[in-house]
Amino acid sequence: MSDPIEAYFAQLARRPPERLHRRTTGTIRFELDGPDGVDIWHLTIADGRVTVCRERRDADTVFRTDRGFFVRMTRGEAKPLPAWLRNDITAEGRFHFVILLERLFPAPAGGRHPRAVAGGRGERG
Amino acid sequence: MTSNLVRVMDGNIFVLSEDNGDIEATPSNPSGFFDFDTRFLSLWRLTLDGDRLHPLSLAERDHVTLRFFLVPGAPTHYVDAKSSVIRERSITGGVFEERLTVLNHDRVPVDFTVRLDVANDFAPIRAIDQERTPPGRFYQRIEERRLRLGYRRERFQRETVVSSSEPARIDERGLTYAVRVAPKQGWTTTLRVRSLVPRPDGRDVREQLDRRPRRSAAERHQDLAAWVDRAPQLCCDWDALTNTYRRSMVDLASLRYSPLTLPDEAMPAAGLPWVATITGRDAILTSFEALPVAPELATATLRMLGIDQGSVLDDFRDEEPGKILREFRYSELAAFEERPDSPYFGSADTTPLYVILLDECEKWTGDADLVREYEHEARAALHWIDEYGDLLGDGYIRYLRRNEQAGLENQGWKDSPEAICHADGRLAAPPVALCELQGYAYDAKLRGARMAREFWGDPVYAEQLEREAAALRERFDRDFWIADRGYYALALDGDGRQVDALASNMGHLLWSGIVPPERAGEVAQHLLGPRLFSGWGVRTLAEGQARYNPLGYHVGAVWPFDNALIAWGLRRYGLVGEAGRIAEALVDASRYFQGRLPEAFAGYPRELTRYPVRYPTANSPQAMATGAVFLLLRALLGLEPSGEHLLMSPSVPPRFGRVELLDVPGRWGRIDVIGIGLARPRA
Numbered sequence: 001m002s003d004p005i006e007a008y009f010a011q012l013a014r015r016p017p018e019r020l021h022r023r024t025t026g027t028i029r030f031e032l033d034g035p036d037g038v039d040i041w042h043l044t045i046a047d048g049r050v051t052v053c054r055e056r057r058d059a060d061t062v063f064r065t066d067r068g069f070f071v072r073m074t075r076g077e078a079k080p081l082p083a084w085l086r087n088d089i090t091a092e093g094r095f096h097f098v099i100l101l102e103r104l105f106p107a108p109a110g111g112r113h114p115r116a117v118a119g120g121r122g123e124r125g
Numbered sequence: 126m127t128s129n130l131v132r133v134m135d136g137n138i139f140v141l142s143e144d145n146g147d148i149e150a151t152p153s154n155p156s157g158f159f160d161f162d163t164r165f166l167s168l169w170r171l172t173l174d175g176d177r178l179h180p181l182s183l184a185e186r187d188h189v190t191l192r193f194f195l196v197p198g199a200p201t202h203y204v205d206a207k208s209s210v211i212r213e214r215s216i217t218g219g220v221f222e223e224r225l226t227v228l229n230h231d232r233v234p235v236d237f238t239v240r241l242d243v244a245n246d247f248a249p250i251r252a253i254d255q256e257r258t259p260p261g262r263f264y265q266r267i268e269e270r271r272l273r274l275g276y277r278r279e280r281f282q283r284e285t286v287v288s289s290s291e292p293a294r295i296d297e298r299g300l301t302y303a304v305r306v307a308p309k310q311g312w313t314t315t316l317r318v319r320s321l322v323p324r325p326d327g328r329d330v331r332e333q334l335d336r337r338p339r340r341s342a343a344e345r346h347q348d349l350a351a352w353v354d355r356a357p358q359l360c361c362d363w364d365a366l367t368n369t370y371r372r373s374m375v376d377l378a379s380l381r382y383s384p385l386t387l388p389d390e391a392m393p394a395a396g397l398p399w400v401a402t403i404t405g406r407d408a409i410l411t412s413f414e415a416l417p418v419a420p421e422l423a424t425a426t427l428r429m430l431g432i433d434q435g436s437v438l439d440d441f442r443d444e445e446p447g448k449i450l451r452e453f454r455y456s457e458l459a460a461f462e463e464r465p466d467s468p469y470f471g472s473a474d475t476t477p478l479y480v481i482l483l484d485e486c487e488k489w490t491g492d493a494d495l496v497r498e499y500e501h502e503a504r505a506a507l508h509w510i511d512e513y514g515d516l517l518g519d520g521y522i523r524y525l526r527r528n529e530q531a532g533l534e535n536q537g538w539k540d541s542p543e544a545i546c547h548a549d550g551r552l553a554a555p556p557v558a559l560c561e562l563q564g565y566a567y568d569a570k571l572r573g574a575r576m577a578r579e580f581w582g583d584p585v586y587a588e589q590l591e592r593e594a595a596a597l598r599e600r601f602d603r604d605f606w607i608a609d610r611g612y613y614a615l616a617l618d619g620d621g622r623q624v625d626a627l628a629s630n631m632g633h634l635l636w637s638g639i640v641p642p643e644r645a646g647e648v649a650q651h652l653l654g655p656r657l658f659s660g661w662g663v664r665t666l667a668e669g670q671a672r673y674n675p676l677g678y679h680v681g682a683v684w685p686f687d688n689a690l691i692a693w694g695l696r697r698y699g700l701v702g703e704a705g706r707i708a709e710a711l712v713d714a715s716r717y718f719q720g721r722l723p724e725a726f727a728g729y730p731r732e733l734t735r736y737p738v739r740y741p742t743a744n745s746p747q748a749m750a751t752g753a754v755f756l757l758l759r760a761l762l763g764l765e766p767s768g769e770h771l772l773m774s775p776s777v778p779p780r781f782g783r784v785e786l787l788d789v790p791g792r793w794g795r796i797d798v799i800g801i802g803l804a805r806p807r808a
Contacts, residue, residue, distance in 0.1 A: 019436040019446075021501060081467045085460035087280035090324050092333040095385035096432065103436055111438030114445060118516040118525050118556050118619075 005032065005067060008074040009041055012104065013052045019103040022048040028097050029059035034067040050104075061097035065089040076106035130156055131183065133191045135216040135345065136382030136394055137161065137401040138320075145180045146193045146212040146223075147171060150246070155253050155398050158221045158285075160320040161331075162402060162456040164253060165285045166221070168244035171212070173197045173227065173237060178210055188379035189345045190215040207231045219339030221318040229306040239302040241316070247276035247283045249456030250398065251464060259457070265297040272300065281460055284321040290314050322455075336388035352378045356418050357789045359758070362782025362802075365716045366754075372720030373754045376746040377415060381422070384453075386432055390425035393752075395452075396724065396744030403453040403468070405430055405475035406538060407748050409482050414689060414752030416489045417759050417789055423486040424495060430479060431502040433468055435509075440527035441465050447509030449475035451533075464531055473514060473524040473536040473562055476506045477569035484572035487580075488766040491792030496580045507573045507590070510566050516556045520600055521617065522566050525556035537562060538687075539630070539665065543672060544679035545616055546626050550671030553624040558617040561630045563601050564637030570594035571638075598639050611647040613640075627656060627667035629687050635694025645698040652691060653703050660731025661714045662688045662707065668728075675728040675738075682725040682740050685711055686749035689756040696760040701776035708757040709778050715754070722750045758786060762798050769793055775800025 025046045032039040042059060044051040069088050072078040080101035083089045091098050130141040138160045142148045148156045148169035158166035171178055178195035185191050192213045196206040211226040229235045248257065261278030272295050274285040291314035293300040306312045322330045340348065352374070359370045381391035384403055393415075394400070395407035408430065412423035435448035442465045454466035465471075480503050487496045496503075514522035526532030534542050537559045545553045570590045578587040605613045607623060613631040614623035632652050634640050640648060651657060656667035662683035666673050674681045688707050695704040714737040715722050724747035727738035758764075761784060763774035771793050777784050781802040788795040 023498070023501075079462075079467070082460050082462050084330075085281070085455060085467065087282070087324055087330070090330070090333070093335055095334045095336075095388075099386055099432055107437030108439055108441065111440055111444075112527060113438060114513050114516050114525060114527065115518065117527050118523070 004071050004074060005039070005041075009043075009052045012043070012050050016048060016050045017103055020045070020048055020050070021103075024048075024100065026061070026094070026097060026100075027057070027059040028100075029057065029062045030070070031062065031064040032067045032070050033064070039067070059093065061091055061093035061095075063089055063091050063101070073101075073105045076108050079108065080105060131185055131191060132188065132397060133214055133216050133221075134188045134379050134397060134401075135219070135339070136380070136391075138216050138219055138221075138339075139397055139401060140166075140214065140216070140221055141398055142169070144183055144193070145171075145178050145195055146214070147177075150248075150253065152254050152256060157248075157253070158318055158320070159250060159398065159401065160219070161322055162250050162454045162459075163283055163320070164248045164250065165245060165283070165320040166243070166318060167246045167248065168242055170242040171195075171210070171225070172240045172242075173208065173210060175238070175240070181209075187346075187349055187375055189342050189349065208235065208237070215342040217342035217345075219320075221320075222342075223316045223318075224313060225316065226311050226313045227304070227306060228311045229308060232308050234305055234307050236303070236305050237312075239304065239314075240299060241301075242299040243272060243274070243287055244298065245274045245276075245285050247285075247457070249454070249458045249464075250401070251454065251456060251458055251466075253398075261457075267295050267297065271295070272297075278457065278461070280325050281457060282323045282325075283457075284323055286319045286321060288317050288319075290316075331385065334385055334388075336383070336385065349375065349378050358785075358787040360783070360785040360787070362784075363712070363780060365720075366712050366758075366781060366784070368720040369712060369715035369722060369754050370758070372715075373722070373751045374418070376721060376751045377411075377419065377422075377748070380411075380746060380748050380751065384429055387425060387429050390428065391422070392425040392429050393422055393748040395749070396747035399744050400452065400747075402455075403429060403433075403450075405449045405451050405472055406478065409449075409475065409478045410686060410690075411748040411752040413478075413482055413485060414686070414749070414756040416485060416755075417764055417786075417791075418755050420486065420490045420790065423482055424490070424492065427479070427483055427486060427495065427499060430475075431499050434502050434505060435470050439470075442467075442469055443471040443526055443528055443532050445470070445509060445513040447476065447505035447507075448513065449479045449506060451475060451536075465528055469532075471524075471526055471528070471533040471536050472540075473522055473559070474538065474565055476509045476514065477522070477562070477565035479503070480506050480569035480573055481565065484576055487576070489791045491769070493580055496576050500576075500581050503573060503576060507569065510569065511593075514562075514566070517619075517621075519621065520597060521558035521604075522562040523556040523558045523619075537630075539679035541679045544665075545624065546666075546670070546672050546680070548625045548627065548670050553616050554618040554620065556619050557624070559630065560605055560613050560616055561633035561637070563597065563605070564634040564639045567594050567597050567601070567639040568637040570597070598641075601639055602641060602644075606644070612651045613648065626670050626672075627651060628670075629657065629663045629665050629684075629691065632663060632687070632691030632694055635698055636690050637694075638697065640698070642698065645695075645700065649695055649698075649700050649703045652695070653706060658706075658710075659683055659728050661710050661726065661737045663691055664728040666728075668730075673728075676740065677728075678725065678740070681728040683714075683728050683737070684725045684750070685714075685722040685753040689753035689760070692760040693756050696763060701763075704760045705776060705778040708761050709780050711753065711757060712781075721746060722753055723747065724750050758784075762786060762800050764789070764798065766791060771796050771798075773798050773800075777802035 030041040150167040157164040176197040195210040266273040382394040393411040395404040435444040450468040451472035453468035458464040459467040516523040524536035574587040574590040616624040666680040692704040692707040725740040777800040
């Protein structure tokens with residue numbers, strides 16, 4: 001599977017992020033603009049699991065962006081909330097799921113544990 | 126400055142102007158029409174035949190509507206104007222609306238030229254006190270009866286649309302009306318100013334999201350009346366308390382804000398103009414203060430902050446898993462990540478405070494479902510204390526920013542760069558372990574234990590938390606107590622040395638309960654001693670400390686919310702006289718601010734100034750100060766929920782006379798509390 005977007009959704013369905021709350025329930029649809037038209041990805045989230053399909057079903061929140069930008073989010077290079085503020089992604093429906101997107105995509109690279117930054121002086125006593 | 130500006134507001138939408146209604150923003154004058162963390166009008170200047178207008182009077186009652194009565198020209202001893210102007214404004218349906226009426230008092234018809242100069246800089250609120258060259262492009266468009274001002278940067282766009290009910294000559298810099306007004310008659314036009322956040326397809330991003338329409342001014346008037354009606358009623362022999370209670374109730378109503386995430390609930394926005402947004406600390410502490418009068422704010426705050434809880438390590442935002450945010454902004458600076466505010470997590474106190482509020486909220490409301498629903502968040506917050514808050518592994522919460530460009534150096538409530546210092550003025554070396562953070566952690570662990578045992582069915586975790594709390598209390602007393610001075614160190618520095626300034630922070634320790642009872646008296650003596658107590662309240666930093674300055678934001682000024690927490694802490698230790706003195710001083714001070722306790726006021730000794738001196742750039746209204754009177758009342762009346770009951774043991778200084786708080790809501794239904802300030806027997 002060479003397409004990074006397909007790989008991302010497959011991974012999401014296989015191993016949902018631990019950061020996803022078990023009580024999170026809802027549906028979201030991604031509409032991704034590409035050179036060959038719009039790709040549809042529909043996610044159903046329940047009980048800490050994510051089910052993915054390609055049908056255009058009703059969703060609590062619909063996100064639209066272009067494929068290139070979406071790929072950047074799947075790599076943790078772009079954060080969904082500022083992206084929404086810049087109109088790099090648009091959202092319709094429940095804003096709650098804009099916040100939730102932060103938990104569906106990887107963390108930015110290079111995040112350090114605060115103890116590592118503090119120099120790791122001393123050990124826990 | 127801010128305190129002299131007048132306002133209409135609805136949560137995070139507000140207009141700040143001069144007392145004649147004009148807006149002429151500069152870096153030192155933060156006026157404007159604001160929404161979505163952005164200024165949408167920076168110039169709104171009215172002239173009549175080229176003359177500026179001067180206020181005769183101003184009707185400002187409730188933040189919903191505002192009315193200015195104006196005459197042309199400068200004030201003179203004898204105003205004999207042949208014309209006058211009325212400006213009536215409101216925020217209605219999220220729109221800034223202004224009705225202009227020109228009255229001709231002459232016996233002949235008069236031709237008037239009414240001019241409104243309009244411009245905008247689309248400045249992010251964070252940047253309104255700075256000279257800034259925005260990287261985007263500005264544009265103006267003249268449309269049918271409308272002037273459209275815009276700003277575009279890549280796909281990011283903001284627009285202000287000014288429309289007029291009456292025909293006007295519109296140019297790129299404003300609107301001009303040439304009108305003839307009959308003798309003894311008036312002419313009126315209604316201006317509507319809309320703030321738009323367009324997507325590339327032109328539709329407003331917010332209109333694509335599920336939320337209720339913004340309420341009209343009439344609906345908000347009704348809502349305010351219902352809110353005041355629903356709240357407990359206060360009757361007191363001392364008018365000052367009744368006045369500040371009423372003022373605070375109205376101010377708190379206007380600070381209610383429904384975030385996009387929680388469109389059907391309202392949490393408190395932190396204050397005007399600088400923090401009309403979602404915050405962690407301010408929302409939590411305001412909700413805590415307001416539990417006896419408006420417990421629904423706590424529920425909304427807990428939900429909102431739970432949804433936004435940190436989940437990853439992100440150095441830019443100073444985010445860690447389980448951490449509760451500091452603030453959230455929608456501005457251009459957040460969008461382009463010039464600021465880490467989407468959201469920013471650089472607060473070391475919000476996470477334990479979140480646990481404290483969740484537990485306290487259940488005690489008042491009996492909402493056990495909320496405690497069960499937010500178990501995951503509360504556990505993550507408790508985990509944060511030990512895993513991410515304890516930076517050096519010595520059992521204390523510390524802070525150290527990882528975002529060295531825009532992150533905060535100090536991450537307690539005293540977050541200005543020079544707030545945390547030694548008595549001799551040296552700044553504390555990072556990473557700093559502030560004393561009150563340890564108190565909050567102690568309290569959070571004990572409250573976490575209660576919730577684990579009673580609601581989460583996890584007695585093992587409860588015991589673990591209780592053991593940790595006991596160990597923390599012992600360790601804290603050993604490491605923070607300065608025996609030869611009889612008070613707690615403000616902090617430990619990065620090398621574990623005591624930061625020895627005498628400061629108000631240790632008052633919070635009484636609230637947390639980490640102070641052994643035998644030390645409480647000494648702590649109270651310092652808090653109410655001449656170095657910390659100004660006569661109007663407890664100063665942030667004591668007189669005699671090298672950095673003390675009566676006008677220092679966090680190094681000398683008096684903060685009402687800080688005092689309310691201290692008074693409540695004193696009360697918890699049975700120090701009712703001391704708590705009463707603070708409450709009396711604060712309520713007395715409120716008389717000089719028309720009942721509206723400001724964010725902070727100067728720390729001058731009472732004998733020197735005779736009245737509390739306003740702090741120059743404070744937020745007003747500010748949510749935590751607005752909530753202070755409710756917690757002071759709780760301290761005076763000794764209110765403590767216990768099981769299905771509200772315990773009360775009023776202890777009221779004589780100055781207050783009789784204090785009745787009627788219909789206090791909670792799991793007990795509604796209950797009346799009555800306290801009587803008895804005069805001391807004559808010697």
